Amino acid sequence: MSSPILLVASNDDLKSVTIFKSDRAEVTRYFSVALQSGQNDIEITGLSSYVDVDSVRVTGLGDARLFEASCKVQKREVWRKSESLETSDSERIRILNDKKTALTQEKNVCESAATLLRDYGKTLSGEHITPADADTFLDRYLARGSALARTVAKLDEEILQVKREIEDITAEGSLKKGETAGKVNVTVMAKSQTEVLLKLIYVVRQARWKPSYELHAHADESGVPASSVSLQYRATINQTTGEDWRGVTITLSTASPSLIDESIPELKPSRISPPYQRPVAQTTSFGFASVRSRGAQPLQSAPTGALFGSALAATGSGPHTENEEEDEAELVDPPPAFEPVTSIAKESPLFISYKIDGESSIPSDGEDHKVSIADLPFQATISHVVVPKVKAVVYLEAKVKNASDYRLMPGPVNIFFDNSFVSKTSIKDIAPGGEFTCTLGPDMGTRITYKRSSKLEKDTASRFSEQYATTTYTALTTINNTHPFALTKLVVRDGLPISDDGNRVRVILREPSVLAEAEQGEQKEVGEHKVAWCSPSGRKDGLYEWQCALEAEKEVTLSTSWDVKAPADVKWIETS
Structure with missing residues (x-):
């Protein structure tokens, strides 16, 4: 039996990732595998520790036949011992340090050669060398010295790049979250020697996305x-997830796949029966308890209360006395065989997918990374729009x-x-x-002034009528457009107080009087302006709005007036 084919998941074989909104992602990898005739055992390591072991799929085998595919997450201590030396950060740093040492030694050799050449030149003198030999030496000195200087500069740059790689790996290792202890074992039967592009698809947890806008x-x-x-x-x-997704195609999906068993729910029959009763004990003359129960009586629905009234109590059929109340069995909740039905609406929308243009890089660091959808x-x-009663600022x-x-x-x-x-x-x-x-x-170019005044008047008291006090309020909103252009749609929102006790304290709208006649959603004209109750329940809540058009560098004043009338001895306050 041949040795298993060992593959280590890396960024090179990672092709695409589909991220769902439910803390899930589907990862697709491709591996080029040379198969021998007969049984081939393939082991793929370096996968996320959050892999769903039941989600693994293997395709792309051509004429070869998939015999078995299994997935498991190795125990931490086992994974640490078997972690690939080629992909571990410590091994990568060790290799880079060896490379840096070799480059440094090569640089030292070049610098020593340059020093030796310079020292040799100092030993020459005119007594022992002819002018022609001096010219020849200088030519060689310049050529050799320049070459050594270029080599040293090149080595310095290579050493700097190696240092940066070491720093990047160290930084990534400190920021990286998650582990890659996932492993997949695949058994493939091949009729002959062939090479296939094995496609591995699996689902992982610990990945999510959310929309944002600008x-x-x-x-x-x-x-x-x-x-x-x-x-x-x-x-x-x-x-x-523990996997760094770099330079891959990202697809975002609104689907929410579940890693648990999902099936169509079973519809069970429902039944209507009398409510359960708890027997009421009655004490006899001898001190013993006797059990007495009564037949269940159908309950009538309680009438709906008026807006400012209270709902009437639910009653049973027939007359009811205090003695009968003592005799009646107490209604209790039935056993938890069936819960009360409530109206619940559930929607199952279509899934939406967004494929991100280009290639994206999403490291496993737990940080937010933004990509563009469209x-x-x-x-x-x-x-x-302005709400001057709250804040005199136009927005x-x-x-x-x-x-x-x-x-x-x-x-x-x-x-x-x-x-x-x-x-x-x-x-x-x-x-x-x-x-x-x-x-x-x-909008800093539109100025707002809001003034509110009040005036109290009391009726003359008499023996035949109650004395009333009337407070008249006037709210004036002045809008000054300092822009060199007109405001084509200016909305001014305000409100009238609503009485919680309409029988004792009344609110009477005086100006604009047409607003009192307006229905919800109906606009009334007041000169060049329009006024209407705010949506959706402005008439009920006393909220209304003006709609105006204001020419450049012009000013307009909007006036609202109302009375609050109540008995003189009734105290009231206005709250928001």
Whole structure:
């Protein structure tokens, strides 16, 4: 029986890696193997210690037949002893140190030869050498000396490169996380001597990716925020498999493969039955407990409570007295044979894969490494938005439509305006054709002044009516556009207080009066402006917004007025 073919996994045989979002990755390697006629035993070492031993697949054998393929993770002490000398960092450093020593010795020889040549030249004098011989010596001295100087310089450069390689290996070894104790044994039957390109595929843990984005917006030459934006779709990859993936093709997948047995769940029948009852003990006149139970009564659903009211209690059928309550059996939870059913929605979306252009390098260091998925040009609707009641600052807001074929996964977004970082946000799952909004930072060219005043009035008390106190509030928002261009879409958001006790304390909107008549989602015109309740429940919460257009270097003031009316002896406060 021939000796086994020993192969060590390295970066040379690594071709592609598919990284999933569920802490998994699929690795593909190719090995050129010379097979002999008959049985061939192949041993592949240097694989990740986090390999799934049941995921190994071997293909690419041509006419040869796969007889057996197995995988295991060696024990740490065994792996340390059997670790390949050719791939271990200590052995690589030893070889490089030997090379550096040889180069240093060669350099010393050259320097000694140069010193000897120089010393020999000092021994020559005009009494013992003719001018012709002196010219010949000088020519040889210059040629030999120049050659030695070039050789020394070349050796210095080679020594420097070796030192850098040693430093790189040392640094990688200190940063590298994970071990490579995985081993695959393959038995192949070949009809004749042949050479095959063995393809090894396996799944490892400790690898993951997550999406991230950069949104770049800019202003045109006149300072107007441009409607065109660029979204840079990135992926952040992190892995500690023990394998360094350098110069390989990376594919990112949204699939979540499971390393446990997955099967279609079994549907079991469900039944409706009376609730279980716990017998209630009754004490007899003799002090002994007697057990008494009653038939289960169907429960009626409790009526739904009104918005500001409370729900009525659930009642059984027929009259109910205190004595009957003592006699009734207590309803208890049934045994855990069947759990109450709740409404749960589950979605099984299609898997999405992104193949990264070019070759990527992802070392096993536990650090985040970013790769580019796509640069997507989008169109955005730019608005100027201010919430003066909270902060008197106007912000640029972009509503971006995903006009690409890419599905944008949930992830953080770094926002840049004119190449300057302005803010961070995040997006949810955005399908092609969907929209998302983000803030592009404050607009320092639009000034805001917000003033709020109040006036208290009390009704005249009488014997036949309760005295009421009315506080009238007025909120004035002044917007000054100092830009040389118009603000085509200016949104001003504000809110009215909502009474928790509408029977005692009432809020009455005075201005703009048309807002009180507006339905949710309906816009009302107030002069040149429009006002509407904010979505989705602004009318219920008292939140509304103005929509205006403001010419360059112009100013506008928006006014809102409302009354808070309550009995004079009722104290109330406004909170947010």
